Amino acid sequence: MIARGFKPVAWVAAIGVAALSCYMLSLRVASERAELANLDQRIIAARQAIRSLQTELGTRGRLQQLEQWNADVLALSAPVAGQFVESNVSLARFDTRGPDFGDQQAEVRLASIEAGQAATARAASPAAPRLVLAAARSEQVAKPNRVQPTIQRASLATADRPVAATRAPVGRTAIASVPAVVRQPAAQRPAATRPTVALRNAAAPARSPSLLNDDVLRDLRAEARAERSGGTRN
Amino acid sequence: MASLAAQNERRVLHGDDQQGLTLTYHRLMLVLLLFAGVTTLIVVRLAYLQLFSDHEGAAQLANPLIPPRADITDRNGVALARTIDSWSIGVHPQRVIGDRNLLAQRLHELMPERSAADYRALLSAQTSFTYIARRAVPELVEAINTIGEPGIVFDREPDRLYPQTALAGHVLGWTDFDGRGVAGMERVLEERLVAPALRGQPVALSLDSRVQAALESELSAQVTATSAEGGTGIVLDVDTGEVVAMASAPTFNPNAAGRSSASALYNRATMGVYELGSAFKPITIAAAMDAGVVTSMTQRWDASTPVAVGRHRINDDHPLGRHITVAELLVHSSNIATARIADAMGPARMQAAFRAVGFHEPAHIELRERTRPLWPRDWGRATVMTSGFGHGIAVTPLHLASAYAALVNGGIWRPATLMRVEPGQAAAGRRVYSAQTSRRMRQMLRLIVQRGTGRRGEAPGFRVGGKTGTAEKVSAAGGYNRRVNVSTFAAAFPMDRPRYVVLVMMDAPRGTAETFGLTTAAWTAAPVVSRVISRVGPLLGVIPDANRDIDTSEVMAPIVSSPAPADPATAAH
Numbered sequence: 001m002i003a004r005g006f007k008p009v010a011w012v013a014a015i016g017v018a019a020l021s022c023y024m025l026s027l028r029v030a031s032e033r034a035e036l037a038n039l040d041q042r043i044i045a046a047r048q049a050i051r052s053l054q055t056e057l058g059t060r061g062r063l064q065q066l067e068q069w070n071a072d073v074l075a076l077s078a079p080v081a082g083q084f085v086e087s088n089v090s091l092a093r094f095d096t097r098g099p100d101f102g103d104q105q106a107e108v109r110l111a112s113i114e115a116g117q118a119a120t121a122r123a124a125s126p127a128a129p130r131l132v133l134a135a136a137r138s139e140q141v142a143k144p145n146r147v148q149p150t151i152q153r154a155s156l157a158t159a160d161r162p163v164a165a166t167r168a169p170v171g172r173t174a175i176a177s178v179p180a181v182v183r184q185p186a187a188q189r190p191a192a193t194r195p196t197v198a199l200r201n202a203a204a205p206a207r208s209p210s211l212l213n214d215d216v217l218r219d220l221r222a223e224a225r226a227e228r229s230g231g232t233r234n
Numbered sequence: 235m236a237s238l239a240a241q242n243e244r245r246v247l248h249g250d251d252q253q254g255l256t257l258t259y260h261r262l263m264l265v266l267l268l269f270a271g272v273t274t275l276i277v278v279r280l281a282y283l284q285l286f287s288d289h290e291g292a293a294q295l296a297n298p299l300i301p302p303r304a305d306i307t308d309r310n311g312v313a314l315a316r317t318i319d320s321w322s323i324g325v326h327p328q329r330v331i332g333d334r335n336l337l338a339q340r341l342h343e344l345m346p347e348r349s350a351a352d353y354r355a356l357l358s359a360q361t362s363f364t365y366i367a368r369r370a371v372p373e374l375v376e377a378i379n380t381i382g383e384p385g386i387v388f389d390r391e392p393d394r395l396y397p398q399t400a401l402a403g404h405v406l407g408w409t410d411f412d413g414r415g416v417a418g419m420e421r422v423l424e425e426r427l428v429a430p431a432l433r434g435q436p437v438a439l440s441l442d443s444r445v446q447a448a449l450e451s452e453l454s455a456q457v458t459a460t461s462a463e464g465g466t467g468i469v470l471d472v473d474t475g476e477v478v479a480m481a482s483a484p485t486f487n488p489n490a491a492g493r494s495s496a497s498a499l500y501n502r503a504t505m506g507v508y509e510l511g512s513a514f515k516p517i518t519i520a521a522a523m524d525a526g527v528v529t530s531m532t533q534r535w536d537a538s539t540p541v542a543v544g545r546h547r548i549n550d551d552h553p554l555g556r557h558i559t560v561a562e563l564l565v566h567s568s569n570i571a572t573a574r575i576a577d578a579m580g581p582a583r584m585q586a587a588f589r590a591v592g593f594h595e596p597a598h599i600e601l602r603e604r605t606r607p608l609w610p611r612d613w614g615r616a617t618v619m620t621s622g623f624g625h626g627i628a629v630t631p632l633h634l635a636s637a638y639a640a641l642v643n644g645g646i647w648r649p650a651t652l653m654r655v656e657p658g659q660a661a662a663g664r665r666v667y668s669a670q671t672s673r674r675m676r677q678m679l680r681l682i683v684q685r686g687t688g689r690r691g692e693a694p695g696f697r698v699g700g701k702t703g704t705a706e707k708v709s710a711a712g713g714y715n716r717r718v719n720v721s722t723f724a725a726a727f728p729m730d731r732p733r734y735v736v737l738v739m740m741d742a743p744r745g746t747a748e749t750f751g752l753t754t755a756a757w758t759a760a761p762v763v764s765r766v767i768s769r770v771g772p773l774l775g776v777i778p779d780a781n782r783d784i785d786t787s788e789v790m791a792p793i794v795s796s797p798a799p800a801d802p803a804t805a806a807h
Contacts, residue, residue: 048299063447064401067451078769079772083782084777
């Protein structure tokens with residue numbers, strides 16, 4: 001009986017709650033919309049700012065201004081034919097560095113590995129041609145180096161020997177023995193006089209591939225492609 | 235119970251009361267309708283606002299990003315013309331309440347370009363509104379605002395800005411006070427730039443701003459160095475007809491076009507018609523090869539004695555005194571031999587040759603600032619002969635550039651265009667030379683740069699080929715002035731697969747110590763071409779290569795025994 005009496009009240013309350021929640025929902029939507037519109041406006045303002053800043057930057061950095069700066073300060077000039085590298089071979093021509101002390105260390109390690117492999121696999125015959133070849137090529141490589149300042153080479157030679165004498169015993173004894181073995185049949189030279197030279201030269205050709213390995217070439221190609229695609233034709 | 239009582243009361247009502255009740259009902263109904271009407275009105279209004287106001291707001295939000303006039307960019311998207319909002323400062327003279335003299339003095343201190351008296355006159359003018367300054371910087375606006383004069387008002391107005399200032403001013407043109415294009419591409423593209431549907435999209439021209447900047451700087455440096463009246467330069471894509479750069483010196487700043495002199499506003503590349511001299515010879519030779527007049531590279535033409543025709547006498551500056559091949563003709567730039575070939579061609583075929591490359595009509599380009607060439611009225615024997623080496627017929631430098639593009643690109647002539655051409659969308663053009671003739675011309679043009687008058691146009695590694703042309707300018711009194719020249723060098727590179735024509739023309743250069751007082755094309759125009767090619771070649775994707783070149787031995791073989799001229803300057807024309 002009491003429940004029936006309260007029925008309209010419950011109805012009113014239910015409808016009130018429903019209406020209120022609907023209103024809240026709509027209010028929520030409206031506020032979201034207002035926020036969105038506000039954001040849109042801010043985006044537009046930002047775009048306008050970007051545009052005006054781009055214009056300002058473009059005007060301040062206009063080509064005539066750059067040209068003037070170049071004339072006054074930078075003094076850059078257009079690249080000439082010799083500065084473009086056509087192929088791997090022409091790129092390798094630029095590798096005219098004289099070997100320095102850092103290279104020496106790295107080469108020693110490399111050669112010792114090869115010597116180790118050669119020693120474990122077979123004593124003389126397979127290792128021999130490889131190292132002979134390396135030695136023979138090293139002569140060719142060494143020739144262009146003669147253009148380099150001779151002082152540098154002289155200092156290297158002097159720096160080399162004490163190092164070899166003092167701190168080589170672990171790795172070097174093994175290495176020094178390899179050229180000694182190899183050279184006797186191949187070149188008939190007194191190996192004992194120039195073991196370090198032979199070693200240094202033996203590793204020299206190995207440096208060329210590292211200079212021009214696939215990663216380097218791939219990077220160069222990717223850069224060239226990027227430059228070309230960003231160039232004038234599109 | 236209550237209802238019963240009411241019924242009882244209603245029953246006892248009299249006639250007057252009955253009437254009053256009806257009236258009340260009517261009034262109540264009226265009030266009800268009024269309320270209902272107002273409510274409906276409010277609901278309808280709300281629904282209307284809900285439905286339509288949102289879209290209106292969105293449209294207003296999108297608008298600010300679309301400029302009132304579309305941007306113009308170069309082929310790579312670098313802005314060449316933009317519309318920005320700039321501050322303008324105006325005054326309502328009737329509403330000024332401060333002391334006008336003091337105000338004028340303050341304005342003069344802030345903006346010294348006008349005198350205090352001028353500002354005084356502006357402030358007491360009888361108009362309702364006048365501008366004090368347009369395109370004012372914010373600092374100036376702030377400073378004037380602090381004066382606190384209510385008669386002075388500030389507003390943001392759209393204004394056309396050319397961020398690269400004088401760059402490509404002749405191509406871009408400028409807009410008037412109301413923002414309408416009145417010259418250059420601004421005028422040509424007027425409809426497109428203000429079309430509501432399209433103005434959000436920038437218009438891309440064929441120009442490359444980097445190439446344009448290099449060409450302009452080299453050209454103006456040479457114009458200054460040689461104290462020339464002016465000069466012009468064109469870089470043209472031979473395969474599409476796109477104008478990659480077009481410069482005319484002296485230049486002007488389109489941001490303030492009104493302050494420039496008439497000479498600066500004059501676009502020499504399309505408005506100036508000149509007798510371009512020996513640069514015409516390759517056109518004559520190519521036409522003669524296609525016509526069968528020149529049959530082989532070994533055929534020899536008499537250049538031993540001057541040709542007399544009517545009262546004219548055609549001579550070479552440095553006579554060779556023997557019979558020469560066409561390759562020698564071009565290398566030494568012999569007028570005599572060219573005149574003989576033109577004579578053998580005859581008036582009909584010579585006219586056809588020039589018509590084929592459009593020398594009889596205004597240059598094909600979008601710009602409206604262009605002039606009709608001076609086409610000879612009477613094609614007598616003398617005209618035919620002199621036209622063969624570029625005298626008696628005057629065309630614009632752009633005509634010549636288009637013709638050279640056809641000479642080297644395999645023989646297809648295409649109209650020049652300033653709009654960017656998408657790959658594969660180039661105009662079909664028309665064949666004017668055979669592919670074989672074009673190949674021979676490439677070899678001979680390269681030979682001119684290797685061994686002839688064009689040696690100063692060489693850019694190492696770029697395989698440049700081209701032809702010099704030094705014509706005497708017609709003086710104001712009529713007749714030619716030997717000392718005043720129009721010096722042209724028309725070149726293309728790289729000659730093994732030509733991609734761009736570069737043409738430079740110097741108008742009345744004067745000799746300097748560096749040129750040993752000479753004003754010929756070899757000393758004035760060719761070095762500019764060389765420098766421009768060295769600078770822009772890598773930008774345009776042409777990599778210099780000293781180990782590559784076109785094989786010129788086929789055309790050189792017949793002349794290999796003859797000595798090359800000792801100095802390019804000696805072969806003047």
